[in-house]
Amino acid sequence: MIKSMTGYGLGTKGNQKVKYTVEIKSLNSKFLELNLRLPKAFSDKELTLRSECSRLIERGKVNITVNVEYVDQSAAAATINAELLKNYYRQLEAIAVELGTAKGNLFELALNMPEVVSHYEEEADEEEAALLMGAFQEAVGQLDLFRKDEGEVLRQDLSSRSAEILRLLGEVETVETDRIPLIRERIRQYMDETVGKENVDMNRFEQELVFYIDKLDITEEKVRLRSHCNYFLQALEAADANGKKLGFISQEMGREINTLGSKANHAGIQQVVVRMKEELEKVKEQLLNVL
Template sequence: MIKSMTGYGVGSKENEQVKYTVEIKSLNSKFLELGIRLPKAVSDKELTLRGECSKLIERGKVNVMISSEYTDQTAKASTINGDLLKKYYTQLQEIAFQVGDKQASLFDLALNMPEVVTNNEDEVDEEEGKILMAAFHQAIEKFNTFRLDEGKVLKSDLESRVKMILSFLLEVESIEGDRIPLIRERISQYMDDTVGKEHIDKNRFEQELIFYIDKLDITEEKVRLKSHCNYFLEALTATDSNGKKLGFISQEMGREINTLGSKANHAGIQQIVVRMKEELEKVKEQLLNVL
């Protein structure tokens, strides 16, 4: 099933204390390039989130932005350790008295001593962590739905372009019958003009002509190109994500089209080959955005 690497999804979950919102955006990339921005309070969840993203998103340049909003603002207020503050303050008073410094702001100094003020944002209970992960999975679900919807558009476009290449191949077959007689006539005329008809060994000429025409035969290229196109269309309907596979098939299609053009030796066929290349380039451009 075709998925686009471009995706967007937002998830939001809350309880009576906190609301978590997760926003996921992605663009195309050969690998998973992951950037996560999350509140300090849930920084311990980063490795878990990265593992889930690697499993559920697979590839793309992905940004995950997580924000929290507390219903009760006092829930994240800082806590002051009164006993520790008093102890620091008493010790500072004693030292100030010993050195004779009566101007020092002892209270401010005591307040800034280690572990006097504790930020409650750094402490998240298990329930809050579950709220975050629920919001994340909701965002992932919407994100993947977006990718699938975009993938349907890509599939339709890719399918139409590959079918166009197959229709061009039918055009090649319709005019190919004139190719060999024209080549034979052109070479015969050239030999008559340069060597003279009376000086040509007819048997040797026919042997060389057959050998030359055999090199220009495009039957194998037509068969392989048709096979690659049909395989591409089949892969479009596969259940697994197959952007890289489609890319490899398109490369093989390109090789056959190039060989077809180089061996054609026919203006009409070469013009059709140019149109095939135009469609194939558009296919390759679209494949850059297929997961």
């Protein structure tokens, strides 16, 4: 089963005190590019979450945001160290009197002094850590479902395009029936016109003709291309997500199609090859988003 690298997941877990919401957004990338935003209280969980992302998400440009919402808003409120604030204010007031300056903004200055205002940064307990991991697992689960749904759409499109390449290969086999006789006749006419029929050593001519036509033979390319297309279709139905494998197979398909076109020496076949290349380019574009 193939999966898309594009996805979205949202997970929420909470208790009477706090609620954690984990949001995951994923786009395509060759590797796992993880941007993780955690509350400071969970900084010790970052390595664990990164390890889980590597195992569960595998690849993609992934943004994970964790939001904390307190049921009791006073629990998240900042606290003011009143004694320290008074001490700062008295010192500033004394300096202002000594220097003879205005006292208008002394309170604001004292309030902004170090350690006067402290925000809630208490370390989370095990219960809260379990809530966070539960929300994360739920978000990953939704992300995976999203990726599977998108992957099914990609699978259908990739399957139809590889089947179309196989159908076009059948057209090549139909068109090429008169290819070798036409090449043989064209060369014979050229020899007759340039050196004269009576001056041609027919034994030597047939030997050279066989050697030349053998170079133009596309039987191996057709067999390999059909094999690669069938293998591609087989890999699409595999149980694991294998975007890289499909990418390698598509490269081999491209090589055989290119060789087919260069060796064809036939306008009809080359036109079919152009259509094959168009389908293959669309396949490669879609594979950029396959996990």
